[in-house]
Amino acid sequence: MVLVQGEGGSGMTEAPAGEDAEGRVLDAAEELFYAHGLQAVGMDALRTASGVSLKRLYRLFPSKEVLVEAYLRRRDERWRAELAAYAGARPAGRERLLAVFDWLGTWFAEPGFRGCAFVNSFGELGASSPGVAAAARAHKDAFRRYLAGLVAETGAPAHLTDHLLLLAEGAITTAALSGAAAPAHQARQAALVLLDAA
Amino acid sequence: MVLVQGEGGSGMTEAPAGEDAEGRVLDAAEELFYAHGLQAVGMDALRTASGVSLKRLYRLFPSKEVLVEAYLRRRDERWRAELAAYAGARPAGRERLLAVFDWLGTWFAEPGFRGCAFVNSFGELGASSPGVAAAARAHKDAFRRYLAGLVAETGAPAHLTDHLLLLAEGAITTAALSGAAAPAHQARQAALVLLDAA
DNA sequence: CGACGCGGAGAACGATCGTTCTCCGTGATG
DNA sequence: CATCACGGAGAACGATCGTTCTCCGCGTCG
Structure with missing residues (x-):
């Protein structure tokens, strides 16, 4: 039943930057990838810039290539x-x-x-x-x-x-x-x- | 006296590919860097492709950036x-x-x-x-x-x-x-x- | 003929990367 | 109030990279 685990579980538990996790990751990706290049930006930098934990990041995008x-x-x-x-x-x-x-x-x-x-x-x-x-x-x-x-x-x-x-x-x-x-x-x-x- | 260590020491000891070491390194660099990108080509790949030892490679080009x-x-x-x-x-x-x-x-x-x-x-x-x-x-x-x-x-x-x-x-x-x-x-x-x- | 020193092959080193795992706090549930 | 499952922080892991170091053979010179 609860296996959906799609978004926030019980509806919008926290939303620090006025956007959901996926949006914040993509915002960070766009800024960093464009500014520095694809290979120069590590998953850790994306995590820091987006504020999304590595675990969640990998659940949203199973690999860096998918995120790119x-x-x-x-x-x-x-x-x-x-x-x-x-x-x-x-x-x-x-x-x-x-x-x-x-x-x-x-x-x-x-x-x-x-x-x-x-x-x-x-x-x-x-x-x-x-x-x-x-x-x-x-x-x-x-x-x-x-x-x-x-x-x-x-x-x-x-x-x-x-x-x-x-x-x-x-x-x-x-x-x-x-x-x-x-x-x-x-x-x-x-x-x-x-x-x-x- | 012998501190020059510029080219081959006592004049052209060996020249396997009809070119000097610097030329072979640059040939390999041009082929590999252009085909795969700068970051995707490691110094080891350059060494293998050029046949020039790592030690000599670093004497010719003190860093990858210089070689690039x-x-x-x-x-x-x-x-x-x-x-x-x-x-x-x-x-x-x-x-x-x-x-x-x-x-x-x-x-x-x-x-x-x-x-x-x-x-x-x-x-x-x-x-x-x-x-x-x-x-x-x-x-x-x-x-x-x-x-x-x-x-x-x-x-x-x-x-x-x-x-x-x-x-x-x-x-x-x-x-x-x-x-x-x-x-x-x-x-x-x-x-x-x-x-x-x- | 013996000692030396240069150069090559490749191991070693420290850093970084993508990815996974461990540990712990927390919030919901019976 | 006790339990539990989830998620976050960040350590851990294996691979790879740039760069340096070790070891050894070989040609050179006295």
Whole structure:
């Protein structure tokens, strides 16, 4: 009967940080994994940062690899939701499509910006972890599909999607390496040229 | 007197693989670090792959970090030399500039291609190793300078350099994640549009 | 021919990591 | 009030890593 042991047992016994244990673990994972890399963050650091005991942590995520994949999944969802919310506030068409690059600019300017979490994770573990590689590919595919939708709204030919995707990816990488937000504006300018030529 | 202990002592005692110890270590480092990542490759794997004893390895490179930076330095030089040789064989101007993207296509199609070694290294250790971060920035700066020279040869405005740089970076990342060489052609098409519009 | 010193193979060392286990306090239950 | 099961803190464990040390063979030089 009581074998459920799913959440807090008898309904919300304690909730120190206004969130449940899984949420606090994922918050800590997102902050630490993104800032320091996957291998550089140990389970003990996650435990300290989240305040969730090691035992509970391993019941929620049976291995570090599972936790890493959960981190990537949630980051993908949040990242795309943020982008969609930002661009969705602009009128459909060229303006919304170009807003993607404006949003990149605000992202690049955030403190602690360190490039694309999926590119970084893929570079670090993609060769040895099929799960990480698959998560990175899924993220990029989803981003491309979103971009394709915006391109279609402008009536531009579909192949423009790939060109703009390259500009966006290049801007993310270049902003991460250089530490500047300027690549977002440069990408927007180039995108405008491609859009006008299409 | 004999305190020099620089190379082989009394002139080339043995050279199993047609190269000196430092060269063999760097060859092994380039292959293993690029294929598996920096942290995933231990000094013991380098020793086995290079055939150079641990003692000698540590005399050549006093720490793993020094070896990693030497690997990045040499990879930067070789990468740019290959690119320059390929593009330099084409007539100066638009053709040579576009040849950069052709060369990217041949690179992407190589077996074992796993993206930009500098982006991968930066994502993995850039946050904790200033040397790795500096090497990555130096590589990207050098590539940008080379591209700027080619742009200047075409008579196009200087700001085209940054736009083409974003296309190239985006192609590298996208090719790595997707495992396809197509991004090189897409980037070339987009570059042609930008070039025509300039 | 005998002593020496360099270099290689690999054991050893201390640190750290992912994962599991032990011990103890606590809160609910009869 | 006594019992018990659960969860937390953190020690323990085995593996692995970067780095150093030991031991030994072998070529060199007086």
